[in-house]
Amino acid sequence: MKKMFSGIVLLFVLSVASAFAGTEMKRIPTTYDTQAAFEKGEGKICLSATDGCNTCGVKDGKVTMCTQMACSKPIAWSCTKFIKQEDTSFMSTNDRNFYTVIGNRIDQKLKKRVDEVLKIYLKKLSKFSEEKSQDTNTRIQEVIQKKYDTFSMTIPADKGMTKKEQRAYYFYQYLLFKLKIIGNTL
Secondary structure (H helix, E strand, O other): OHHHHHHHHHHHHHHHHHHHHOOOOOOOOOOEOOHHHHHHHHHHHEEEEEOOOOEEEEEOOEEEEEOOOOOOOOOOEEEEEEOOOOOOOOOOHHHHHHHHHHHHHOOHHHHHHHHHHHHHHHHHHOOOOHHHHHHHHHHHHHHHHHHHHHHHHOOOOOOOOOHHHHHHHHHHHHHHHHHHHHHHHO
16 A cells, blocks of 8 residues: 555656646635636636626637626626636635736646646546545645755745746646645545
């Protein structure tokens, strides 16, 4: 059993490391005072929105069309349907917001590779009992957290991160969030 766990950890870490070398979402609704603020804040991750009265389509980060109802209440833009669906309701509001920011800032090729590796990882976990899957995921989170802690200790707090350090930072944060989401679904 220990050998199998070590093999899974090694496969996961190597797959993710090779990615580094080379979903509608459940959210607490965020409202915006203007269409422009909404498009900047959530346009790229939203499929449909509301201004508090009308229903609008969203494509490529921009509001495309809206119903034309006469409304007396003030405008409060928000997304009603997100592009990807993950359950993040177990996270604090700060964590959900941070996860969204990290998801938007991480290099999209790297994000895609991490997501591909996590699909393989989920298939492997599905072969285990619920308890063993949870234990394995917790252990892998601990391994990744230690790697992140080691990485973060190498960056002086009084200097800005280089592009390479930012890439690593977003990678570790995104991966840790995804592992927490997986852990919550097991």
